[in-house]
Amino acid sequence: MKKTWLAFLALALATFWLIIIVPFAFPQNPATTKPAENAPVVFEGKTLFVIQNRLGPRSAKKRAQDIREKIEHFAQDFSISVDNLTAVSEDEEGIKLTVLAVEEDIIMRISDADAVLARKTRAELAYEYLQAIKAAVTQYRQERSLRHLVLAGFYTIISTIFFITTLLILNNIFPVIYTKLDNWRSTYIPAIRIQSFEILTANQITNLLLSLTQIIRWFIVLGILAIYIPAVLSFFPWTKRLANTLFEYLIQAFATAWSGFLGYIPNLLIILVVIFLTYCILRFLQPIFNALEQETFSLPGFYPEWAQPSFKILSVLIVALAAVIAVPYFPGFDSPAFRGISVFLGILFSLGSSSAIANIFAGTILIYTRGFRQGDLVKIGDTVGRVIETTLLVTRIVTFKNIIVSIPNSQILTSNIENYDLSRRELNKTLILPTKVYLGYEVPWQKAHKALCEAAKRTEKVLESPAPFVLQSELNEVYVTYELNVHVEPDLDILEIYSQLHQNIRDTCSEAEIRIFAPSYEADPTTYPFNSESVESSQENSKML
Incomplete structure (x- = not known):
């Protein structure tokens, strides 16, 4: 028993010793190597090479900036030949360097440290840099030569003629397409039906195709502009960098929009399904309420004048329910901007629509209390005339003197209504x-x-x-x-x-x-x-x- 306790104690001490000693055996913060400096030498929007090391007190970034300025100065001096750029080895304070110079002007110095970081010999690296500088300077001078500028102007004229010709062709083609589509209305373009139920009429399909054709036309015009403008700018050396930047922005914008569209396709399909189902439900309910209004179909306790107002109210509720389902799938629904706009519109609606809401509720109550309907001869307050229009906000009455009076429904709800036609219609009196x-x-x-x-x-x-x-x-x-x-x-x-x-x-x-x-x-009159x-x-x- 005693040996067991001794073994347990020895094991506990060994475990404690390992816990104490292990953190010191392995460093908590491993040594990190300083990353190499990377400073590209950019000339005319093109990276010639990358400086990865400092030289003396100058950092890699400072070296790259000085090299670019010296290359630009050398390129602008057309009197100096490109072949005058040479590579010479020298020893400066015991450090072996390769100097790229034009006559007495030094462009840059290359050290062994630069060659090691580039994983090349100093001579190979110097030759590579020398050829890159010569090619950049040669291109710089060629682009600013008289011959190149004349060709650039010629290419600009050709591109402009092609651009204008393309626009003229589009302006002649698309009106013909519009005319054809309009002539095919109800002939070659049939309505979409499910048995006797008409989902989309021929006119609606034709209008949809016309709108789609107009959108395609504008996309083509914008695409031609996106090609024409960068192409013309790229012909001239002073705007070539702008053309490259603009073209990169267009490509990036198109790629971002395309990737966003591809990612949004599932949500778009859900929204389209919700819209399609909402449209089908409304088209299914409309004939029913029309039949109720024309009294070809009746429901107990449901009056014909309730049909169209009930259909409108039900349509608003169905569309609102569809919006509640579809809006979360809109792009940017969870963004702070969308939420801020929603809150702002909600506050604006609540502050400015109190009277409108009161009129809407009053109009709804007037409809279902059957105080009057369109065409009735009524007296509301001091106004006597025939009802020519009933809406959720106001009721319009034309008097015997052909004066149209608009009365808010909230005011009608608190007034006495005398209907001269109701007794004849309901009581046959x-x-x-x-x-x-x-x-x-x-x-x-x-x-x-x-x-x-x-x-x-x-x-x-x-x-x-x-x-x-x-x-x-x-x-x-x-x-x-x-x-x-x-x-x-x-x-x-x-x-x-x-x-x-x-x-x-x-x-x-x-x-x-x-x-x-x-x-x-x-008093009595004197004579009668x-x-x-x-x-x-x-x-x-x-x-x-």
């Missing part, structure tokens, strides 16, 4: 027009009733059945208020009926020698003529009207 006449107590009520009913019979557009009737609505201090009620059709001009009725009341009361009092009666001539003239004027 005619419209009753009342008018009040004030007669004295000395007139027997039978005589008053007879005169008023005779006036109603003389009015052309008053119905004979049901017959007009008179009510004694008030007994005032000096006169009695009689109310004459006549039956008319609601689709007639009520103002004209009232005018003829009032004329006839004056005529019949004058014939019966009955005075008509004003509501603000104070009753003669046949005045009655006859009044009747003639009534007939002329």
